[in-house]
Amino acid sequence: MKQLLLSAFALLLLITGYAQKAPGLAATPPMGWNSWNIYACEIDEQKIRDVAKAMVDRGLKDAGYEYVVIDDCWHGQRDSLGFIQCDPVKFPSGIKALADYIHSLGLKFGIYSDAGTKTCGGRPGSLGHEYQDALQYAKWGVDYLKYDWCSTDNVNPKGAYTLMRDALAASGRPILFSMCEWGNSKPWEWAAEVGHMWRTTGDICNKWEGSMNNGTWFAWSAMTILDMQEGLREFSGPGHWNDPDMMEVGNGLKTSEDRAHFSMWCMINAPLIAGTNLQKASDETIQILTNEEAIAINQDKLGIQGLKVSKADSLEIWYKPLADGDWAVCFLNRNANDKTIDYNWMETVVNDTFAKRETNFASTVYNIRDVWTHKELGKTKKSLKAVVPCHDVLMLRLTPEKN
Numbered sequence: 062m063k064q065l066l067l068s069a070f071a072l073l074l075l076i077t078g079y080a081q082k083a084p085g086l087a088a089t090p091p092m093g094w095n096s097w098n099i100y101a102c103e104i105d106e107q108k109i110r111d112v113a114k115a116m117v118d119r120g121l122k123d124a125g126y127e128y129v130v131i132d133d134c135w136h137g138q139r140d141s142l143g144f145i146q147c148d149p150v151k152f153p154s155g156i157k158a159l160a161d162y163i164h165s166l167g168l169k170f171g172i173y174s175d176a177g178t179k180t181c182g183g184r185p186g187s188l189g190h191e192y193q194d195a196l197q198y199a200k201w202g203v204d205y206l207k208y209d210w211c212s213t214d215n216v217n218p219k220g221a222y223t224l225m226r227d228a229l230a231a232s233g234r235p236i237l238f239s240m241c242e243w244g245n246s247k248p249w250e251w252a253a254e255v256g257h258m259w260r261t262t263g264d265i266c267n268k269w270e271g272s273m274n275n276g277t278w279f280a281w282s283a284m285t286i287l288d289m290q291e292g293l294r295e296f297s298g299p300g301h302w303n304d305p306d307m308m309e310v311g312n313g314l315k316t317s318e319d320r321a322h323f324s325m326w327c328m329i330n331a332p333l334i335a336g337t338n339l340q341k342a343s344d345e346t347i348q349i350l351t352n353e354e355a356i357a358i359n360q361d362k363l364g365i366q367g368l369k370v371s372k373a374d375s376l377e378i379w380y381k382p383l384a385d386g387d388w389a390v391c392f393l394n395r396n397a398n399d400k401t402i403d404y405n406w407m408e409t410v411v412n413d414t415f416a417k418r419e420t421n422f423a424s425t426v427y428n429i430r431d432v433w434t435h436k437e438l439g440k441t442k443k444s445l446k447a448v449v450p451c452h453d454v455l456m457l458r459l460t461p462e463k464n
């Protein structure tokens with residue numbers, strides 16, 4: 062009887078095509094590069110190849126960056142059977158050849174589509190072609206799909222994203238699924254089983270504070286997007302990350318602002334998707350993007366999103382519990398003036414009820430390391446005196462002293 066029930070169950074799974082998102086991916090926040098923030102629709106195969114090569118040559122691959130993702134506007138038309146083709150002028154060698162090249166560098170390859178009739182750039186969307194598109198991506202060697210939300214009138218978000226998840230599963234290739242629904246339907250509440258990451262907001266823009274009016278929609282600055290993450294930390298974790306959008310590091314913010322933007326993306330477990338021209342980027346930009354101590358905080362295996370514990374006069378203090386009893390602590394100065402701090406650890410108790418972790422500086426002494434200067438700053442027995450420059454951070458790693 063048990064045998065019979067098991068066979069019936071197996072048959073049911075086969076018929077209903079039981080699917081799940083590709084398992085084992087995104088155990089830590091995905092790292093890579095995406096074409097949109099720097100090139101928008103002005104992409105071609107040479108630009109993507111150059112970026113992939115620079116990712117290796119300039120140390121990003123060694124620092125953990127893995128995915129090279131082409132965003133919108135790679136598409137041509139569908140063929141007579143409905144299979145999507147690439148733009149033959151921009152990608153004359155075809156997507157498979159590009160994927161092969163990226164794989165030959167030891168990197169992974171990502172692509173972009175949309176759950177509606179058209180992508181945001183007006184190219185063919187996947188609506189009604191989900192299984193066909195997933196098959197095509199698998200044939201090309203795609204490892205990552207960013208799936209957008211334009212032209213989706215009357216489409217149900219949960220249904221649409223689950224459908225593409227199932228289509229990807231049926232393609233037989235493990236493909237990381239990056240949902241880009243802008244947080245409209247609160248995907249953090251329902252998408253842990255659907256995607257590996259989901260956008261929590263509309264688009265980022267190359268600004269520090271405030272927004273940018275694009276006529277019919279607003280894009281948000283790095284700091285505004287940071288504010289929009291309020292209340293979401295408990296939804297982030299291994300295999301399912303809040304995505305506050307790709308980084309603008311290197312695209313025109315001041316160096317201190319780039320450093321602060323990057324640090325905060327590390328503190329909140331954001332996927333680290335660079336969005337600048339890696340070939341032409343300054344050494345300063347590359348140093349920020351490849352700071353291994355900051356990246357280690359983002360990639361910490363516990364995957365607990367950081368917590369804002371205080372804000373006074375535009376100085377925010379963030380804590381992030383790390384593995385082995387460590388903590389990351391970040392002082393973020395959003396004020397227009399430098400801030401002098403005299404931080405008394407002994408008078409501070411951070412009780413993170415979500416992570417079930419509490420600091421107790423009276424009973425545990427920590428060694429303090431500055432993640433950006435790579436210097437030891439003493440111990441938590443003494444107050445920490447420092448200057449946090451305007452629009453910058455002081456980012457620390459605390460490690461319990463060994464007895």
Ligand code: GLA
Nearest residue numbers: 097132133181182209241264
């Ligand atoms: C939307 C997305 C962006 C980008 C563009 C492409 O705006 O949110 O990240 O993919 O579409 O057109």
